[in-house]
Amino acid sequence: MKEGSSQQSQYVALVSHHLQDSLSAIQFCLQLVLSGSVGQVPEKVKEMISRAESQTRHLLHFIRDLLSLSRIQAVRELEMKNLSLLKIVENVIRELRPRASEKTISLELKDSTRGSPAYANRETLEQLFINLIVNAIKYTNPHGKVGVEVIEEDECFRIIVWDTGIGISQSDIEHIFDDFYRAKNAKQIEEKGTGLGLSIVKQAVDVHQGEIWVESELNKGSRFIFTLPKRKTAVALDKER
Amino acid sequence: MAKEARIIIIEDNTDLAEAMRVCLESRNHQVRIATTPEDGLKGIKEETPDLIILDVMFGPDKRTEGFNLAQQLKLDPGLSSIPILMVTAVNAEYPNFKFSPETDGEFLPVDDFVNKPIEPVELLQKVEKLLEAKISKWAKWPHKRDQ
Numbered sequence: 001m002k003e004g005s006s007q008q009s010q011y012v013a014l015v016s017h018h019l020q021d022s023l024s025a026i027q028f029c030l031q032l033v034l035s036g037s038v039g040q041v042p043e044k045v046k047e048m049i050s051r052a053e054s055q056t057r058h059l060l061h062f063i064r065d066l067l068s069l070s071r072i073q074a075v076r077e078l079e080m081k082n083l084s085l086l087k088i089v090e091n092v093i094r095e096l097r098p099r100a101s102e103k104t105i106s107l108e109l110k111d112s113t114r115g116s117p118a119y120a121n122r123e124t125l126e127q128l129f130i131n132l133i134v135n136a137i138k139y140t141n142p143h144g145k146v147g148v149e150v151i152e153e154d155e156c157f158r159i160i161v162w163d164t165g166i167g168i169s170q171s172d173i174e175h176i177f178d179d180f181y182r183a184k185n186a187k188q189i190e191e192k193g194t195g196l197g198l199s200i201v202k203q204a205v206d207v208h209q210g211e212i213w214v215e216s217e218l219n220k221g222s223r224f225i226f227t228l229p230k231r232k233t234a235v236a237l238d239k240e241r
Numbered sequence: 242m243a244k245e246a247r248i249i250i251i252e253d254n255t256d257l258a259e260a261m262r263v264c265l266e267s268r269n270h271q272v273r274i275a276t277t278p279e280d281g282l283k284g285i286k287e288e289t290p291d292l293i294i295l296d297v298m299f300g301p302d303k304r305t306e307g308f309n310l311a312q313q314l315k316l317d318p319g320l321s322s323i324p325i326l327m328v329t330a331v332n333a334e335y336p337n338f339k340f341s342p343e344t345d346g347e348f349l350p351v352d353d354f355v356n357k358p359i360e361p362v363e364l365l366q367k368v369e370k371l372l373e374a375k376i377s378k379w380a381k382w383p384h385k386r387d388q
Contacts, residue, residue, distance in 0.1 A: 017303045020330055024358040025257035032260055032361050037267045060358055 012070040016063045023063070027056040058194075065196035068127055069179075072203040082117035082231060085125070085157055089148055092129040100137050100146060107133075108147035118157055119231035120208055128204035131197045132161040132224050139189055140165030140221075156210070156230055162223040168216040176214060177202040185218070201226075245269040246291035246372050251281030251310070252328065253299050257359075261294065264361045265368065278310040285320060292371055295351070296328045308349060315350040315382040322380040324371040327351040328359065350379035 030053040032038060034046060041049070093109055100107040118125075129148070136146040144164040151158040168176060172183035180195035205212040205226045212226035248265055252258040253276045262272040273290070275281035278299060285293065293314070297307040307327065315321045327349070352374070353367050 014303055017298060017330060018301075020357060021254050021257070024330070025254050025260065027358045028257055028264075028361065029260045032264055035361055037264060037361065057358075 009070050013067060016067045016070075019063050020060060023056050023060050027053060027060070030056065062194045062196070065194045065200060068200050069196055069203060072124055072127075072200065072207055080119050080121055082119055083122055083125075085118040085120070085150060085159075085228070086111055086113055088122065088125050089129055089150060089159075092126060092133060093148065096130070096133050096137065099134070103137065103140070103142045103144075105137055105140055105142065106145050107137075108145065110147065110149040113150055113152040113157070116152060116230060118228050120228060124204045124207065128201050129161075131201050135197055136161055136163035136165060136222070136224075139163065139186060144221075156227045158225065158227050160223055160225050162221065164221040167218040167220050167222055168214060169218055173214050173216060177212070245271065247271045247273075247288065248292045248294060248368070249273045249275060249281065249284055249290040250294045251275045251278060251307070252294070252296040253277065254296075261359070261364065264364060268365060270368075278306045282310060282313070285314070285323070289320070290323060291375075292368060293323055293325045294328060294368075295325055298330065311349060311351050312382075315377075315379050321382065322376045324353075324374060324377045325351040325379075326367055326371055327354050328357060329354050330357040350377075350382040352377050352379065 030049050033041060033049055034053065089109060093107055097107055133146065133148065140146055140163045146163045146165075147161075149160040149162070151160075166185050166189065168183050169185070172181075172185075175181045176183065177198050179199045181198075182195045201224075202212060205228075208228050210227040210229060212224065214222060214224055216222035245268075248270050250258050250261055250265075250272060252261070252274070255274070255276060258274045258276070262274060265272050273284055273288075275284045281293075281295070284290075295307050295311060297305050299306045311325055311327065314323065314325065352371055355364060355367055
């Protein structure tokens with residue numbers, strides 16, 4: 001089963017690289033035309049090319065997310081090591097702070113840990129935090145707030161990514177982690193999301209044997225809460241399988 | 242602004258390569274294209290370029306032959322000083338991982354990276370910067386990096 005999953009992941013990666021190659025060429029050509037480098041373009045033609053360029057960008061994001069999902073799904077035995085959860089969160093926040101600032105959204109971090117390491121895969125955790133925080137920023141209005149709280153409990157870490165954004169309806173919450181699912185009010189903010197961002201988050205939590213759930217209220221904000229077991233518990237859980 | 246330069250693009254997607262050619266020729270650079278690392282090396286030896294734009298992956302199975310060529314060029318004393326701009330799609334797979342000449346130059350001696358999807362403006366800026374530098378900072382790789 002493991003070998004089959006790895007082969008599938010390699011296949012998806014290969015197909016994705018091919019798709020990305022062609023889309024990159026298309027996008028480059030369209031941008032070149034839009035820049036005027038190959039001659040003046042009538043306004044209406046420019047508008048159509050701009051729409052085509054926007055679609056290729058969307059497809060490229062889609063492929064990127066598909067790759068992330070495939071990689072996490074297929075490789076069930078990711079390389080895990082003891083690492084500082086707080087450092088990962090701090091790095092991601094530092095990287096995303098400019099994006100939050102563009103919307104005058106404050107980005108906060110609250111550390112309630114005792115310094116114990118998490119037993120996790122670095123790349124997958126980074127992807128997880130990036131997806132949650134980028135979503136929070138995307139769906140929070142200017143002058144709003146986004147935050148991350150990391151709490152260390154006896155058996156696990158509990159992490160909360162919260163925002164004061166548009167919130168999620170109860171009917172959408174049930175499906176929010178499904179592949180390609182997009183909440184109705186999310187589509188009003190960003191028409192062309194891939195719908196894979198939270199699937200990736202769920203898969204990332206699952207491979208770490210954690211749990212994730214959402215608390216949310218429309219127009220008030222959301223809290224994505226997930227757990228990451230500490231090493232002893234993760235190893236014990238493995239033995240139970 | 243750097244004066245017109247001789248640039249070789251080693252990229253197996255001919256549409257992308259030709260589009261990059263159009264972009265670079267708009268700044269009066271002379272551009273040649275090779276679609277395989279072997280043809281690229283041959284072209285470089287026939288006429289020394291001022292800059293090499295080199296893709297990472299080649300062929301239907303996307304082997305990372307670009308890495309091998311970069312190392313080969315840096316081990317050749319006659320070619321090692323030519324700056325290399327590497328075109329990488331790694332970020333599609335590992336969006337949080339960005340190659341950096343500072344951290345990855347020990348095994349990947351290229352002067353800068355440009356990630357797919359490439360934007361014409363970014364391509365021109367990076368080419369300009371490397372042409373102004375003139376000499377690769379990895380000219381003495383693997384023993385020493387030039388300051």
